[in-house]
Amino acid sequence: MAEIRTEEMLMNVGPQHPSTHGVLRLVVKLDGETIVDVDPVVGYLHRGTEKLAEDLQYTQIIPYTDRMDYLAAMLNNYALVHAVEEAMELQIPERAEYLRVIVMELNRIASHLLFIGAYLLDLGAMSPFLYVFQDRERILQLFNEICGARITYNYMRIGGVKWDAPPGWIEKVQQFVPHMRESIKMLHDLITGNEIFLNRVKGIGAYDAETAIAYSLSGINLRCTGYKWDLRRNRPYSIYDRFDFEIPVGKNGDCFDRYILHLEEMEQSLRIVEQACGQIPEGPVMGKVPKILRPPAGEYYSGIEGARGELGVYFVSDGKDKPYRLKFRRPSFVNLQLLPSLLKGQNMANLIAILGAVDIVLGEVDC
Amino acid sequence: MFGFLKGLAVTISRLPKKKVTLQYPEVKPEWPERFRGIHEFIPERCIVCNQCARICPTSCISLSGTRGEDRKLRIDTYDINFEICILCDLCTEVCPTEAIKMTGEFELAAYSRDQLYKNMEWLYQNYLRHSGAKELEAGTGETGGPGEAGVGAAAGGGAASEQKAGGTDE
Amino acid sequence: MPFFQWVNDALTWGTLFRMLLGGIIVLLFLLGVVAYMLYFERKIIGWMQLRIGPNRVGPLGLFQSIADVLKLLAKEDIVPAQADRPLFLIAPIIAFVPSFVVIAAIPWTASHPFTADISVALLYYLALSSITILGIMLGGWASNNKYSLLGGMRSAAQMISYEIPLGMSLLGVILMAGSLNIVDIVEAQRRFMWFIIPQFLGFCVFIVAATAELNRTPFDLPEAESELVAGYHTEYSGFRFAFYMLAEYLYVFAISCLGAALFFGGWSGPLLPGWLWFAIKVSAFIFFFFWLRATMPRIRVDQLMTFSWKVLLPLALVNIVLTSVIKYWVNAG
Numbered sequence: 001m002a003e004i005r006t007e008e009m010l011m012n013v014g015p016q017h018p019s020t021h022g023v024l025r026l027v028v029k030l031d032g033e034t035i036v037d038v039d040p041v042v043g044y045l046h047r048g049t050e051k052l053a054e055d056l057q058y059t060q061i062i063p064y065t066d067r068m069d070y071l072a073a074m075l076n077n078y079a080l081v082h083a084v085e086e087a088m089e090l091q092i093p094e095r096a097e098y099l100r101v102i103v104m105e106l107n108r109i110a111s112h113l114l115f116i117g118a119y120l121l122d123l124g125a126m127s128p129f130l131y132v133f134q135d136r137e138r139i140l141q142l143f144n145e146i147c148g149a150r151i152t153y154n155y156m157r158i159g160g161v162k163w164d165a166p167p168g169w170i171e172k173v174q175q176f177v178p179h180m181r182e183s184i185k186m187l188h189d190l191i192t193g194n195e196i197f198l199n200r201v202k203g204i205g206a207y208d209a210e211t212a213i214a215y216s217l218s219g220i221n222l223r224c225t226g227y228k229w230d231l232r233r234n235r236p237y238s239i240y241d242r243f244d245f246e247i248p249v250g251k252n253g254d255c256f257d258r259y260i261l262h263l264e265e266m267e268q269s270l271r272i273v274e275q276a277c278g279q280i281p282e283g284p285v286m287g288k289v290p291k292i293l294r295p296p297a298g299e300y301y302s303g304i305e306g307a308r309g310e311l312g313v314y315f316v317s318d319g320k321d322k323p324y325r326l327k328f329r330r331p332s333f334v335n336l337q338l339l340p341s342l343l344k345g346q347n348m349a350n351l352i353a354i355l356g357a358v359d360i361v362l363g364e365v366d367c
Numbered sequence: 368m369f370g371f372l373k374g375l376a377v378t379i380s381r382l383p384k385k386k387v388t389l390q391y392p393e394v395k396p397e398w399p400e401r402f403r404g405i406h407e408f409i410p411e412r413c414i415v416c417n418q419c420a421r422i423c424p425t426s427c428i429s430l431s432g433t434r435g436e437d438r439k440l441r442i443d444t445y446d447i448n449f450e451i452c453i454l455c456d457l458c459t460e461v462c463p464t465e466a467i468k469m470t471g472e473f474e475l476a477a478y479s480r481d482q483l484y485k486n487m488e489w490l491y492q493n494y495l496r497h498s499g500a501k502e503l504e505a506g507t508g509e510t511g512g513p514g515e516a517g518v519g520a521a522a523g524g525g526a527a528s529e530q531k532a533g534g535t536d537e
Numbered sequence: 538m539p540f541f542q543w544v545n546d547a548l549t550w551g552t553l554f555r556m557l558l559g560g561i562i563v564l565l566f567l568l569g570v571v572a573y574m575l576y577f578e579r580k581i582i583g584w585m586q587l588r589i590g591p592n593r594v595g596p597l598g599l600f601q602s603i604a605d606v607l608k609l610l611a612k613e614d615i616v617p618a619q620a621d622r623p624l625f626l627i628a629p630i631i632a633f634v635p636s637f638v639v640i641a642a643i644p645w646t647a648s649h650p651f652t653a654d655i656s657v658a659l660l661y662y663l664a665l666s667s668i669t670i671l672g673i674m675l676g677g678w679a680s681n682n683k684y685s686l687l688g689g690m691r692s693a694a695q696m697i698s699y700e701i702p703l704g705m706s707l708l709g710v711i712l713m714a715g716s717l718n719i720v721d722i723v724e725a726q727r728r729f730m731w732f733i734i735p736q737f738l739g740f741c742v743f744i745v746a747a748t749a750e751l752n753r754t755p756f757d758l759p760e761a762e763s764e765l766v767a768g769y770h771t772e773y774s775g776f777r778f779a780f781y782m783l784a785e786y787l788y789v790f791a792i793s794c795l796g797a798a799l800f801f802g803g804w805s806g807p808l809l810p811g812w813l814w815f816a817i818k819v820s821a822f823i824f825f826f827f828w829l830r831a832t833m834p835r836i837r838v839d840q841l842m843t844f845s846w847k848v849l850l851p852l853a854l855v856n857i858v859l860t861s862v863i864k865y866w867v868n869a870g
Contacts, residue, residue: 009683011683011684017766018766033687033838056424057422059422059457060422060423060424060457061424062455063424063453063455063457064424066455067453120834123834123835124754124755124757124833124834124835125754125832125833125834125835126582126586126830126831127378127381127582127585127586127831127832130586130587130588131381131586131587134387134587137387144398144399144401144402145399145401146401147401148399148401148402148403148456148469149402149403149454149456152453152454152455154455154456154457162456162460163401166399166400166401186377189373189374189376189377190373190374190377190378190832191374191834192370193370193371193373193374194370194371194374194832194833194834195370195371196371196755196833196834196835196836197834198370199836199837199840200834200835200836200837200840347837347838347839348687348765348838349758349835349837349838349839350837353837371832371833374832374833375828375829375832377832378585378828378831378832379585379828381584381585381586381587382581382584382585383584384587385587386584386587386588386589387587387588388587388588388589390589
C-alpha cells in the first residue's frame with residue numbers, strides 16, 4: 001500500500017478571530033489538530049503611546065494610559081502618576097490615597113471578572129460572561145459616579161485625584177462588597193464544580209516557577225506556580241501596608257490555578273476595599289503640586305501590581321515638563337512571550353484554553 | 368462527580384428573575400452628574416485664554432478671538448474635532464470661567480466625518496439643550512442669547528457648583 | 538382521515554398527489570416548529586442570562602425567526618472561488634434531506650396519518666441520520682477553508698463515535714419492548730410503565746449521546762466558535778447556511794421526539810389528548826437541551842472521544858446485558 005502523504009497545515013488564527021481577545025494574530029502550524037509551532041504576531045493595535053508621550057505634559061499622558069489596559073484603566077492611571085510622584089517626591093493627601101486604593105481594587109475586581117467571563121466564553125460557556133458583566137456593570141456605575149466615565153477614567157492626577165467621592169459613594173461601595181461576595185459564590189457554583197470545565201483546564205498549560213521567572217512573568221501568571229510575589233506586599237506602595245490581605249498562590253501552575261487565583265484575588269481585593277472604606281479619613285484630595293510639573297532630570301522606574309502583573313513606568317526626564325522618554329512595562333506583553341513554548345504539542349482546543357488563561361489585553365500588548 | 372448539576376441549578380434559578388436589559392433607544396441610560404459627554408460651550412463666558420487648547424492631549428480644540436473696544440478678548444471661533452477628541456475632561460478642568468463644560472450627551476455617531484467637527488454655534492446650542500435648559504428652569508442662568516454678556520455666571524447651575532479638585536495644571 | 542390514508546392504496550396519480558400534499562404539510566409544520574424552537578432557544582437562554590431575548594420583530598419578538606429566515610433567503614449565495622463547486626452546492630442538501638426524512642418514523646399521536654408505520658423504525662432512523670454526517674463532512678471539505686475542514690473532520694469523528702452508544706442505548710428499550718417499531722414501543726410502555734424507570738442507565742447514555750449527536754453544547758465542537766470560527770459552515774451563507782441550521786434544529790426536534798417516545802411513553806398520558814402530551818414531552822426535552830447550552834462549557838475533542846469509547850459504550854453494553862439478563866430471568870421466573 002502506498003504511503004499516505006501527510007503535510008502540515010499553516011493556519012492563521014486571527015487577527016480577526018473570536019477568541020484572540022482583540023487583534024492578536026497567531027500563525028499556527030498544525031499537524032492534524034496538534035500544534036507544531038506558533039508564532040504570535042503583535043502590533044495590530046499599536047498606537048505609539050510611548051512616542052506620543054514624549055510630546056505631552058505629564059498630566060496629558062494620563063488619558064493615554066486609560067487606553068492601554070482598558071479593562072483596568074485606574075491601575076494604569078496610578079502607575080503613571082505614582083512614577084511621577086515618586087520622581088518629584090510629592091506628598092499625597094490621605095483621603096486621595098484611600099480613594100485611589102478603593103478605585104484600584106474595584107477596578108482589579110472588574111478586570112478579573114471580565115477575565116472569568118471571557119475565559120469561559122472561550123471554553124464555550126456563554127452564561128458566565130453575561131453574569132459577570134452584571135457585576136462589572138455595578139463597578140462601572142460606581143466609577144461613572146466618581147469620575148464621569150465607565151472605561152476611560154482619567155481619574156488620577158499627579159498629587160491626588162480629580163474628584164472627591166460624591167456624597168453616598170463610599171456607602172454604595174460598602175453595599176457592593178457583600179453583593180460581590182455572593183456573586184463570587186455563584187461563580188464557584190456555576191463554573192468551579194463543572195467537570196467539563198475542570199477537565200479542560202486542570203494540568204493544561206502548566207509551567208514551573210523557574211520558567212515563569214526566566215520569562216519574567218508577573219502577576220497571576222507567576223503566582224499560579226506557587227511563587228509568592230505581589231508588589232503590594234513585597235514592595236509596598238501607596239498605603240497597601242496598612243491593609244490586612246493575603247496573597248493567594250497556586251500549586252501546579254496550570255490553567256485551573258490561574259482561573260481560581262482570579263476568583264481568590266477578587267475576594268482579597270474586596271477585603272481591601274472593605275477596610276479602606278472603613279478607614280477613609282476626611283480631607284483634601286489634591287496635594288500641593290507645582291503648576292508645571294518638572295521632575296528633576298534623571299531616570300525613574302516604579303512598578304505597581306496591575307491586574308495582570310507588574311505594571312511598570314520607566315521614564316527619563318531632562319528637567320522639562322515633558323518626559324524625554326517614557327516606557328511602559330506592560331505585563332500582558334511580557335506574559336505573552338511564554339505562549340509559543342506553552343502551545344507546542346497541544347491541540348487546537350488547548351490553544352484557546354491556554355491563550356485565554358494567560359489573560360492578555362491587546363490594548364496593553366500593543367500599547 | 369456531579370458538580371455540573373450545581374451549575375444547572377444556577378442557570379435555572381435565573382430564569383424567573385428580573386431582567387437587566389436596558390431598552391436603549393427608547394430608554395436612555397441615566398448618567399450621573401459628573402458624566403463626561405459631548406462638550407457644551409458658553410461663548411460669553413470665554414476669556415480666550417487658550418488653556419483648553421493647550422492642555423488638550425489630542426489637540427482637537429482650535430479657537431480664535433479678537434480684542435474688543437473695551438480691551439476684553441472675545442471668542443470668534445471655537446471648534447472641537449470629535450474625530451480625535453477623547454472626552455478626557457482636561458479642557459473643562461483648566462477652564463477658569465467654566466465656559467467649556469461637558470454634558471450628558473454621548474451619541475456621537477454620524478454619517479460623515481465632517482459632521483464630527485462641531486463649531487461654536489453647535490456647542491452653544493448643545494449648552495441650551497443641556498445645562499442651559501436646566502439653568503433656565505432653576506432661574507439662575509443667563510436668559511439671553513450669545514450676544515448678552517454674562518461672564519460671571521459661573522456660580523449658577525447644578526454642574527457648576529460641583530466640588531472640584533483641579534489645580535494640577537497651569 | 539381517509540384522505541391521507543394512502544398506505545394501502547394503489548399508486549395512482551391521485552395517491553401520489555395526496556402523498557405529496559401530506560409531505561408538504563409536514564414540511565411546513567416542521568419549518569414552523571424549527572422557527573419557534575429557535576425563538577424559544579433565544580428567549581430561554583436570554584432569560585437565564587437575565588436578558589430579554591428577541592423582542593423587536595412582531596409582538597414579543599414572535600416573528601424574529603421568520604425575519605431571520607427571510608434574511609437568509611434574500612442573501613447572496615456565495616460560493617468561494619477555490620471551493621469544490623458541485624460538492625459545495627450539494628452538501629447542505631445531503632445534510633438536510635435525511636433530517637426531514639427521519640421525521641417520518643416518529644409517531645405523533647395514537648392515530649398518526651403522517652407517520653410511516655415501519656417495523657424497523659429505529660434502524661431506519663439511525664441509518665438515515667448518519668447520512669447527514671456525509672453532508673457535513675463534504676461541506677467542510679468542499680469549502681476549502683481550514684477552519685471548515687477541521688470542523689468537518691471533527692463532526693465526522695464525533696458523530697460516528699456517538700452513533701454507536703446512541704444505538705446501543707436504544708437496544709435496551711428494544712429488548713424490553715421486543716420491537717423496533719416505535720409505535721409498538723409506545724404501546725409496550727402503556728401496558729408496562731415508562732421505560733425511563735427500568736432503562737434509567739440507558740436513558741442517561743441516550744441523552745448524552747444524543748446531545749453529542751446533535752452537536753449541541755457541551756458537545757458543539759464542530760462549530761466551536763471560539764476555536765473554529767463557525768466550523769464546517771464557515772464559508773456558507775444564505776439559504777445553504779439555512780439548510781445546515783434547519784438540519785441541525787430538525788434533528789433536535791427528531792431526537793426529542795425519539796426520547797419522548799422511547800423513554801416517556803410517547804403520546805400516552807391521562808386527561809389531555811395524545812398529541813398534547815407528546816408535545817409537552819418533546820418540549821421538555823428541547824428545553825433541557827437549551828438549558829444545557831446556557832450552562833455548560835465545551836468539552837475538549839480528545840476527551841470527547843475518550844468519553845464516548847471508554848465511558849458511554851461500556852455503560853451502554855452493561856445496560857444491554859443487564860436488561861437481557863433481567864428480562865430472561867423475569868420471563869423464566
